[in-house]
Amino acid sequence: MRPARPRIPVTVIGGYLGAGKTSLINRLLTESSSERLGVLVNDFGEINIDDALIAERGVNTISLSNGCVCCTIRDSIGSALDEILKIRPLLDHVIIEASGVAHPAKVALYGQGWPGCSLNAVVVAVDASTIRTQSNDRFVGSLCLEQIRQADLLALTHLDLLADSQTELLFDWLNQHSNSATLDARALSIPFLLGLENTSSFDDLPLKTNNFLTSHIAYAFANSKDHLWSILDDLPIQILRLKGFVNIDGSKYLIQRVGSRSSVEATDLNGDGLVAIWPADSCDSQQVTEVLEQLHSRCDPPPTSVV
Amino acid sequence: MSELVVYTARQIRTMEPSMPVAEAIAVRDGQIVGVGNLESLKPWLEQERHTIDDRFSGDVLMPGFIDPHLHPSMAARLLTMEFATAVEWDLPWAEIGAVSTRTDFLDALNKFAADGPDDEPLFIYGHHPRWHGDVDRELLNSINRQRPIVVWHRGYHSIIVNDACYQWMGLDMDSARRHPQIDLERGAFFENGLFVANRHFVPHSLEPSRFRLGLERARDVIHAGGHTTICDAAFPMYDLELEWAALEETIGGSEVPFRTEFMPYAVNTEGMAPGDDDQQRVDLVQQIQSHRERNGHRLTFGNHVKMLADGGFFAELMRLNPPGYLDGHDGEWITPPEQFEATARVLWNAGFQIHVHCTGDEGVELALATLEKLQWERPRFDHRFTFEHFGLSDAQQVRRIGRQGGVVSGQVYYLYELSDVFGRTSIGHERASQMTRLGTVEREGIPFALHSDFTMAPAKPLHNAWIATNRINESGELVAPNERVSLDAAMRAITIDAAFILNKEAEIGSLRWGKKADFTVLNEDPWDVGIEGLRDISIKGTVFEGTPYLL
Numbered sequence: 001m002r003p004a005r006p007r008i009p010v011t012v013i014g015g016y017l018g019a020g021k022t023s024l025i026n027r028l029l030t031e032s033s034s035e036r037l038g039v040l041v042n043d044f045g046e047i048n049i050d051d052a053l054i055a056e057r058g059v060n061t062i063s064l065s066n067g068c069v070c071c072t073i074r075d076s077i078g079s080a081l082d083e084i085l086k087i088r089p090l091l092d093h094v095i096i097e098a099s100g101v102a103h104p105a106k107v108a109l110y111g112q113g114w115p116g117c118s119l120n121a122v123v124v125a126v127d128a129s130t131i132r133t134q135s136n137d138r139f140v141g142s143l144c145l146e147q148i149r150q151a152d153l154l155a156l157t158h159l160d161l162l163a164d165s166q167t168e169l170l171f172d173w174l175n176q177h178s179n180s181a182t183l184d185a186r187a188l189s190i191p192f193l194l195g196l197e198n199t200s201s202f203d204d205l206p207l208k209t210n211n212f213l214t215s216h217i218a219y220a221f222a223n224s225k226d227h228l229w230s231i232l233d234d235l236p237i238q239i240l241r242l243k244g245f246v247n248i249d250g251s252k253y254l255i256q257r258v259g260s261r262s263s264v265e266a267t268d269l270n271g272d273g274l275v276a277i278w279p280a281d282s283c284d285s286q287q288v289t290e291v292l293e294q295l296h297s298r299c300d301p302p303p304t305s306v307v
Numbered sequence: 308m309s310e311l312v313v314y315t316a317r318q319i320r321t322m323e324p325s326m327p328v329a330e331a332i333a334v335r336d337g338q339i340v341g342v343g344n345l346e347s348l349k350p351w352l353e354q355e356r357h358t359i360d361d362r363f364s365g366d367v368l369m370p371g372f373i374d375p376h377l378h379p380s381m382a383a384r385l386l387t388m389e390f391a392t393a394v395e396w397d398l399p400w401a402e403i404g405a406v407s408t409r410t411d412f413l414d415a416l417n418k419f420a421a422d423g424p425d426d427e428p429l430f431i432y433g434h435h436p437r438w439h440g441d442v443d444r445e446l447l448n449s450i451n452r453q454r455p456i457v458v459w460h461r462g463y464h465s466i467i468v469n470d471a472c473y474q475w476m477g478l479d480m481d482s483a484r485r486h487p488q489i490d491l492e493r494g495a496f497f498e499n500g501l502f503v504a505n506r507h508f509v510p511h512s513l514e515p516s517r518f519r520l521g522l523e524r525a526r527d528v529i530h531a532g533g534h535t536t537i538c539d540a541a542f543p544m545y546d547l548e549l550e551w552a553a554l555e556e557t558i559g560g561s562e563v564p565f566r567t568e569f570m571p572y573a574v575n576t577e578g579m580a581p582g583d584d585d586q587q588r589v590d591l592v593q594q595i596q597s598h599r600e601r602n603g604h605r606l607t608f609g610n611h612v613k614m615l616a617d618g619g620f621f622a623e624l625m626r627l628n629p630p631g632y633l634d635g636h637d638g639e640w641i642t643p644p645e646q647f648e649a650t651a652r653v654l655w656n657a658g659f660q661i662h663v664h665c666t667g668d669e670g671v672e673l674a675l676a677t678l679e680k681l682q683w684e685r686p687r688f689d690h691r692f693t694f695e696h697f698g699l700s701d702a703q704q705v706r707r708i709g710r711q712g713g714v715v716s717g718q719v720y721y722l723y724e725l726s727d728v729f730g731r732t733s734i735g736h737e738r739a740s741q742m743t744r745l746g747t748v749e750r751e752g753i754p755f756a757l758h759s760d761f762t763m764a765p766a767k768p769l770h771n772a773w774i775a776t777n778r779i780n781e782s783g784e785l786v787a788p789n790e791r792v793s794l795d796a797a798m799r800a801i802t803i804d805a806a807f808i809l810n811k812e813a814e815i816g817s818l819r820w821g822k823k824a825d826f827t828v829l830n831e832d833p834w835d836v837g838i839e840g841l842r843d844i845s846i847k848g849t850v851f852e853g854t855p856y857l858l
Contacts, residue, residue, distance in 0.1 A: 007482075016643070017643045017645055017646065045584075045587070075545075076502065077502075078502045078503070078505070078506055079506070082506065099643075100643045100646075101639065101640040101641070101642070101643045102639075103637075103639070106499060109486070109487060109488060109499040109500075110499070110502075112485060112486060112487055113482055113483065113485050113486020113487065113488070113489060113499075113500065113503065114482065114486075114503065115479035115482040115483075115503070116479070116482065117482070118485075139626075139640070139644040139669065139672075139673055140640070140643070140644055142631075142637055143637065143640065146637055
């Protein structure tokens with residue numbers, strides 16, 4: 001049984017027009033099986049869901065047979081959020097599609113403080129084939145760069161259109177303009193963004209594992225929250241996800257990191273250990289392991305309740 | 308046919324260059340039959356039954372004032388609040404004048420709080436720390452612990468509330484504590500935090516009887532400003548049918564002393580701009596045109612459509628050409644530029660008169676570049692593509708606007724209220740001092756109107772004309788004197804040229820045979836008092852389609 005969540009995690013998907021937000025959202029909606037997803041979109045016109053999957057179609061909402069719900073943002077994001085938070089049983093995760101000209105960090109404020117929500121991450125979709133040209137556009141260049149800067153995680157679309165040499169140039173360019181982890185949008189899934197079922201690995205993820213590396217420690221301890229944060233800050237920025245549990249003074253904390261956004265919250269959930277995942281070609285295992293080992297090699301003995 | 312009524316006046320300013328002044332004006336069935344004096348009107352008077360009405364014999368008559376851009380429905384929300392502002396609003400139903408010291412502000416709060424029952428939430432608009440000092444939750448608690456109190460900042464973007472308000476809102480304290488733009492200790496909600504509060508306030512202010520009260524007050528403010536024609540420049544603001552029903556009831560009736568033209572948003576019922584789909588384009592055009600079925604005597608939809616380029620001026624979200632803001636933040640696009648162009652093309656090719664909300668010089672650039680592109684693709688004459696607000700621009704852009712046949716509807720209150728503070732803290736003195744560049748617009752021969760954007764600024768055409776001709780800001784500083792407009796141009800901008808922007812110059816905006824008998828009654832002649840005295844002229848009332856509505 002899934003543990004009850006006091007607040008629904010909210011992921012914001014931003015990015016300029018044509019960056020691939022809608023395709024990404026379409027895929028997340030239809031792929032979702034165990035997680036019931038609520039999605040706020042700017043308009044239904046773009047959302048392309050197989051009729052066979054649609055359970056009910058209302059004026060502002062579409063319910064899917066897999067339990068997901070899609071809702072249009074009409075007057076305001078707040079009122080659309082309120083609509084979707086009314087649904088019982090509570091949805092597992094809410095995705096807000098930021099408008100193409102929105103600053104995703106502003107939309108993220110809904111996750112941070114709207115009643116019933118907590119912010120999971122800001123994902124910004126980037127069209128790998130056009131972003132460098134777009135960043136020089138007369139009217140939207142600065143906006144596109146700002147959107148990239150505000151991302152916790154960059155999801156690159158249309159990477160398949162690039163030759164290897166172009167990909168390399170693109171990554172160099174992204175490194176200059178962002179401090180976020182970057183992944184191929186095709187690898188992004190709800191379990192990836194949120195999954196907690198199996199904290200010992202990311203095996204359950206539909207990833208081509210040879211493209212990604214993981215590092216895992218069975219138990220993690222820290223002296224204090226400050227100490228924990230300083231270790232988290234040392235992790236290479238290429239880490240896409242980190243999840244798991246850390247013991248501090250006999251209390252258990254849930255660690256969630258999506259791209260560059262980390263959260264540390266006291267938890268009653270059962271579980272131990274930490275796992276991190278990152279793209280294989282972005283940094284080597286030793287770099288990550290060295291940092292995580294600092295949590296493993298604490299002198300404090302494990303509390304007896306943890307076996 | 309009814310008999311003629313001949314109004315005589317101390318002075319009649321016709322706004323017709325061929326006969327700029329007159330002494331008498333003959334009216335029948337709401338229409339002007341002739342303008343001149345009792346002698347020159349004789350051929351009519353000898354033939355028709357008539358009465359001479361000399362009630363205005365000590366007054367000055369002008370064509371009824373026109374505000375081509377304001378927002379009755381937005382005003383309705385604000386006007387159900389109590390006002391305590393440093394700037395005078397002269398509200399027809401309230402005795403509160405300008406509140407410009409902390410003592411006066413606290414007195415006003417105490418008076419309002421004691422004035423109603425404890426279960427009636429109290430909304431007060433107009434707090435400004437510069438005049439009123441700091442206000443926080445504890446202070447409001449000390450004024451009244453039982454009654455929910457909400458104090459709105461003058462600039463709309465933040466509020467302060469008391470503990471009783473937290474209770475009334477049923478605020479989720481735990482979530483609010485985590486919101487980066489809510490400060491529970493101070494009772495402050497700002498920017499996006501305000502959305503959390505509005506979630507509780509909007510249903511309250513849109514409750515039908517309250518919303519109607521607000522609209523009735525908006526109606527009285529509009530009348531008090533001397534208007535006989537306005538344009539609601541963004542329709543619908545809330546729920547289309549509910550809003551329309553309330554508008555018909557409050558400003559649609561035969562007792563209302565002005566007419567309202569509506570400018571619908573360029574989005575269809577789903578709130579969508581058209582994509583690449585032909586059907587969506589047809590739907591959008593039909594959707595906008597279908598509003599015309601609502602047309603009545605007072606409320607009409609013509610050929611106007613509203614588009615939005617960049618963000619709000621008061622909120623410092625207008626898009627700037629380089630260099631940007633002093634603090635490095637970016638303005639915002641309301642419509643993505645590609646989508647803006649695609650939608651504008653559909654509307655242009657369908658023959659609409661497009662009005663673009665554009666506040667910053669980059670917003671103006673987007674509208675202008677789009678207009679240039681559309682002119683190249685499919686030239687149109689006399690399209691009256693309108694640059695609305697026109698907060699920031701440069702002189703070269705103004706020339707291009709003229710060459711493309713664009714027209715301007717300018718918001719001069721920006722320069723009155725913001726040129727000083729924006730110069731120091733937001734965009735630098737040079738650009739700030741040249742806000743609403745209407746002097747250049749006049750020199751380029753481009754028709755322009757003045758608007759209030761009420762409630763962004765008071766709905767007072769003569770005050771706007773005073774700002775446009777004097778360019779003296781709130782701090783008393785003369786800013787960019789070369790951008791002052793002539794008295795004639797300013798008076799045209801609230802009458803005949805405003806009519807031109809609304810494509811109604813054949814019916815209203817000046818006084819000559821055949822036009823609507825709409826007058827604004829003044830105690831002084833603007834040309835006698837000169838530009839310095841414009842804002843001190845009193846509005847004594849209006850005549851709408853021949854019927855006097857005195858204040």
